[in-house]
Amino acid sequence: MEKENKTVVRIRGLSKSYVRGTQVIPVLNDINFDIAQGEFLALMGPSGSGKSTLLNLLAGIDKADTGSIEVEGAEITALSEKELSLWRSDHVGFIFQFYNLIPVLTAFENVELPLLLKGLTKEERREHVEMTLGLVNLTDRMEHYPSQLSGGQQQRVAIARALVTDPTILVADEPTGDLDRASAEDVLNLMERVNREFNKIIIMVTHDPRAAEKAHVIRHLEKGYLYADP
Amino acid sequence: MLILKLLFRNALRHRLRTYLTILGLTIAILAFGLLRTIVDAWYAGVEASSANRLITRNSISLIYPLPLSYLDKIKQVEGVEQVSFGNWFGGVYISEKNFFANFAIDSKTYLDIVPEFVVKPDQKQDFLKDRKAAVAGVKLAERFGWKIGDQITLKGTIFPGNWDFVLKAIYKGRDRTTDETQFFFHWDYLNETVKQVEPLRADEVGFYIIKIKDPNMAAEVSERVDAQFRNSLAETLTETEKAFQMSFVTMTEAIMTAIQLVSFVIIIIIMAVMANTMAMSVRERMGEYAIFKTMGFGWLHIAILIFGESIVITALGCIAGIALTFPAAQMFSSQLGAYFPIFNVKTQTIYLDILAAFIVAVISAVIPTYRAMSVSIVDALRRIG
Ligand SMILES: Nc1ncnc2c1ncn2[C@@H]1O[C@H](COP(=O)(O)OP(=O)(O)OP(=O)(O)O)[C@@H](O)[C@H]1O
Numbered sequence: 366m367e368k369e370n371k372t373v374v375r376i377r378g379l380s381k382s383y384v385r386g387t388q389v390i391p392v393l394n395d396i397n398f399d400i401a402q403g404e405f406l407a408l409m410g411p412s413g414s415g416k417s418t419l420l421n422l423l424a425g426i427d428k429a430d431t432g433s434i435e436v437e438g439a440e441i442t443a444l445s446e447k448e449l450s451l452w453r454s455d456h457v458g459f460i461f462q463f464y465n466l467i468p469v470l471t472a473f474e475n476v477e478l479p480l481l482l483k484g485l486t487k488e489e490r491r492e493h494v495e496m497t498l499g500l501v502n503l504t505d506r507m508e509h510y511p512s513q514l515s516g517g518q519q520q521r522v523a524i525a526r527a528l529v530t531d532p533t534i535l536v537a538d539e540p541t542g543d544l545d546r547a548s549a550e551d552v553l554n555l556m557e558r559v560n561r562e563f564n565k566i567i568i569m570v571t572h573d574p575r576a577a578e579k580a581h582v583i584r585h586l587e588k589g590y591l592y593a594d595p
Numbered sequence: 596m597l598i599l600k601l602l603f604r605n606a607l608r609h610r611l612r613t614y615l616t617i618l619g620l621t622i623a624i625l626a627f628g629l630l631r632t633i634v635d636a637w638y639a640g641v642e643a644s645s646a647n648r649l650i651t652r653n654s655i656s657l658i659y660p661l662p663l664s665y666l667d668k669i670k671q672v673e674g675v676e677q678v679s680f681g682n683w684f685g686g687v688y689i690s691e692k693n694f695f696a697n698f699a700i701d702s703k704t705y706l707d708i709v710p711e712f713v714v715k716p717d718q719k720q721d722f723l724k725d726r727k728a729a730v731a732g733v734k735l736a737e738r739f740g741w742k743i744g745d746q747i748t749l750k751g752t753i754f755p756g757n758w759d760f761v762l763k764a765i766y767k768g769r770d771r772t773t774d775e776t777q778f779f780f781h782w783d784y785l786n787e788t789v790k791q792v793e794p795l796r797a798d799e800v801g802f803y804i805i806k807i808k809d810p811n812m813a814a815e816v817s818e819r820v821d822a823q824f825r826n827s828l829a830e831t832l833t834e835t836e837k838a839f840q841m842s843f844v845t846m847t848e849a850i851m852t853a854i855q856l857v858s859f860v861i862i863i864i865i866m867a868v869m870a871n872t873m874a875m876s877v878r879e880r881m882g883e884y885a886i887f888k889t890m891g892f893g894w895l896h897i898a899i900l901i902f903g904e905s906i907v908i909t910a911l912g913c914i915a916g917i918a919l920t921f922p923a924a925q926m927f928s929s930q931l932g933a934y935f936p937i938f939n940v941k942t943q944t945i946y947l948d949i950l951a952a953f954i955v956a957v958i959s960a961v962i963p964t965y966r967a968m969s970v971s972i973v974d975a976l977r978r979i980g
């Protein structure tokens with residue numbers, strides 16, 4: 366089905382290396398691929414192969430050395446820090462391995478946070494938050510603080526937070542890496558559903574083959590080179 | 596609103612650390628306020644002095660008297676409106692530790708020249724009628740539980756013997772800065788007694804107090820008064836009341852400067868404590884600020900969070916410190932009221948407290964905010980992971 370969808374993200378000649386003293390460590394070498402509307406992409410590969418680095422570049426929180434990343438026709442590598450920040454708030458939702466909720470905010474408030482930049486009224490924000498928390502099945506946990514929630518529940522709150530602004534792309538770096546099997550399954554099913562029902566692009570870094578199974582496309586990174594799934 | 600909630604909750608995240616910091620701030624602001632109040636109290640006499648009054652005394656030293664005969668000459672000097680005079684009596688009430696200022700004054704004129712000592716008309720009449728009558732400030736009367744009609748005996752030091760007085764009037768201060776702890780009585784009573792026991796010391800005056808017509812002419816009138824008595828046996832030194840009061844405090848100026856300096860050092864110390872608290876909090880939350888940045892929050896929001904937290908903590912300490920300054924000053928005043936007749940916490944001191952707390956808050960937040968803003972998202976996230 367992804368074949369008939371238009372290309373949203375176009376990555377060309379993307380390279381990045383780190384300099385440690387006099388040593389140059391190439392992390393990504395000439396990466397080229399496209400991501401279509403509604404694609405669920407899994408990035409796999411051994412530790413240190415550059416998965417997180419690539420994900421961060423696509424999410425606009427890190428800078429490439431060379432190459433281009435075009436999202437919906439906009440060249441994000443050319444954006445200034447400030448423009449990039451604005452772009453992220455419109456286009457990217459983040460899901461992290463360790464959930465990274467703000468511990469002193471309730472589930473509701475955590476999900477409300479990204480909406481503060483959207484110029485909505487309090488009432489509108491409440492509607493959005495309640496709807497999104499409903500979607501991740503946590504309506505009854507809205508007033509709970511992260512410490513009062515299980516890992517799986519926290520990750521679902523994090524998914525709601527990533528989703529609430531209706532972004533173009535969801536990026537997830539090992540979203541199930543810290544969860545037991547059942548919770549991981551829940552989270553993956555939720556992501557699959559979000560992808561299916563809202564036709565959102567999901568880019569997920571994972572070590573877990575079971576997680577990768579949910580994806581439409583699997584790409585492997587090895588020593589900075591990208592291979593499509595055989 | 597959510598940001599506001601967040602910064603309040605952030606401030607209370609490490610309860611113990613925050614409470615200890617607030618305690619430190621409270622003590623610092625309290626100490627700062629008290630020290631400044633002590634300095635103010637020390638200069639209170641200078642501040643309360645009137646611009647249209649001059650004091651004439653013996654040019655050699657205050658302890659040498661002037662002849663009573665100068666009175667008529669001073670009255671003649673151009674620019675002088677009214678003249679009164681008096682002697683420092685230096686009497687002791689029961690014991691040395693009950694110290695208060697007591698004077699023999701020319702009762703016919705003194706109260707007119709010192710209108711900030713407010714006496715009820717009937718009490719004033721009673722005072723003028725009785726040659727053994729005395730007037731006490733309301734604070735002094737309260738201190739010893741004196742009431743109108745009480746007999747008060749002072750042991751003379753400069754003028755030996757036991758001196759009996761009857762309290763006929765109690766004066767109140769017109770201004771907040773008026774000293775309400777003085778005691779005075781008829782100079783005539785003193786002089787008549789001295790005449791009998793030590794005739795050589797009779798008709799001597801410790802100081803003249805002069806009311807002038809125009810405060811702007813103080814220097815000229817002073818010069819004219821002193822010119823009258825140049826090359827006489829007792830040359831005079833005339834100066835404004837302010838300068839006269841100042842001459843008492845200049846000896847201690849270095850101590851007062853040191854106290855002021857200490858008050859600022861206290862603020863600098865608490866600034867270091869507060870800066871450390873903020874630096875620790877922000878370092879622990881680097882990852883959270885990175886999460887904010889991934890969502891598109893910029894430097895402004897991060898600055899609001901950090902500055903806001905810093906301001907919340909210092910504000911709590913500042914409020915507690917100011918609230919405690921008043922009872923502390925009250926206690927201080929009741930213990931040492933004899934030496935600091937005026938011990939009021941000035942409004943200006945409160946403003947200084949607030950200013951100091953605000954500066955502490957801002958400076959403590961600057962570097963952490965800069966750090967939180969300049970660290971890259973990826974570096975900060977790697978630190979949590
Ligand atoms: N700030 C940095 N400075 C130097 N080297 C870095 C830096 N960040 C990443 N690297 C290096 O880049 C390489 C790729 O890192 P990256 O985090 O993208 O790997 P990964 O595939 O996500 O690994 P993992 O599965 O362990 O998360 C690693 O060799 C890493 O050591």
Ligand SMILES: [Mg+2]
Pocket residue numbers: 416417418538
């Ligand atoms: Mg990684």
